[in-house]
Amino acid sequence: MPHRRTVTLAAAALLGAVLLSAAPTATAAERTPICRAPNNPALAKQLTRDLRAALAKRSGTVSLALYDDRTRASCVLGEGIRYDSASIVKVLIMEATLRRAEAWGRPLTGWERRNIRPMIHSSDNMAASRLWNDVGQPSLAATLNRAGTTRTSLGPYGYWGLTRTTAADQLRLLGALTNPHSFLKSRSYALKLMGEVRKDQRWGVTAGMPRGLRAHLKNGWLPRATHGWRIHSIGVFTGSGRTYRLAVLSHDNPSMSYGVRTVERVAQAVHRGLNKGRAIARGFTPADEISGRSDGSVPPRAPELPDPYDLVGPDGDAAAFPVVP
Template identity: 70%
Template sequence: MMEAALRRAQEWSRNLTAWERRRIRPMITTSDNNAAGRLWNDLGHPYLNRFLRRANTTSTTLGPYGRWGLTRTTAADQMRLLGVLSGARHARDVLKERARAYGLRQMADVRRDQRWGVPAGMPRGVRAHLKNGWLPRATLGWRVHSVGVFKGDGRTYRIVVLSHGNPTMAYGVRTVERIAQAVHRGLNKGRGPGQGLTPESEISEVPDGSVEPEGETRDPAA
């Protein structure tokens, strides 16, 4: 949603409006669902789908009835979307540098209790720009996802870990972080980790709220 809003402003030859900025920042930094819902409705499915095609995603399907939390995606598509922000070769024409910098700045400011996941194992001197999602469902248990762009020492790389089938939130976070540790270690030979695993005592078992609990309904026009 953030990238689509940035692209729309670019296409319309304008800056983000104050209204857009007031939704984007809390949506990213604190997982504010009211802000996300309003931006989702403002962008609309047609524009969001056009943006996804522009970003060369091939397997992302928007959630039904306004429920962005039920959007289906793949690790490959998330890597492409992170590439839009990090200026990867395949996506440099999607957003201008100023818009990319704005997006990454929001992801760098995610609040402390939501900074688990792919930063685990990153070395000192590297900065994480991330966004996480976590939601339990009746089938396949907890979905625990973490994506991030990492910058430092003259290099940029991306990590995406999507998981389901986790019995608890803490189990999912630990799974994601163990994978991230291995990736950081492989990409930073000879450098010790600067960030460890998130203590279980700091992992909440409360869903991210992007979808109402199963068994409850919500007016899609609300």
């Protein structure tokens, strides 16, 4: 459930703005990714080096979480930082809808299918609102608990795009779609939908992916008065005998195209490290193919609800916030 505030929205916004303006703006280069691979220390070293290079000289605040089921390689960066989710929360809404149907021992209704598909395929916001309201916050919260999330809170006042989350929690939600022992049985259906996201929304974690893999993804792109553009991309990659998950979240981006390029530099480094010698199927998204328009996940009338403790957060120390495969 959303946190109950004991001060007015105006007072909270004023206090948050003052505290945020007093804090230094984090940059991508200020943090070093931490990568581990129990059976391949050379891979961990390379991933760390390549990710550091990918973020060098990039402004903005960036978090990432990676887990490869085959090598058990993992990487974390800025893992404790919470972000407004924008449209990536639609994966949670989908999982909660699927979980409810399974708990009730029935298939999805025609109405549910007619809303889930456009919500994922074309990021339809009306469909997301209908499902968010229909499933309800208790079921959404229960899904977060089942997935093992620890720092995600549902959007207040019905603004689902203001759900706050971390890269690590997004990796856990993706894990619900890849783990055969997951609480979800409809994993193949969910992955199929995420594999059919329309072409102009397939930027981000797909950059640098090799031939022979399939991307199942969801993106979020939202500008607000505080922290500029939120540019997020999460995805599962399957095929050629492997599965891995990647979540890259960012804000403080000066433009959508700038944030997309930062995310894609991270993705390219990950794909290159995990798939040595494989031909690349997709490069960076051309700037003229990036819309520059908000995903509309938060309406302009929504109040600013800055919370510096949420937005700044810990520095992503891996010992404090371990990745849970």
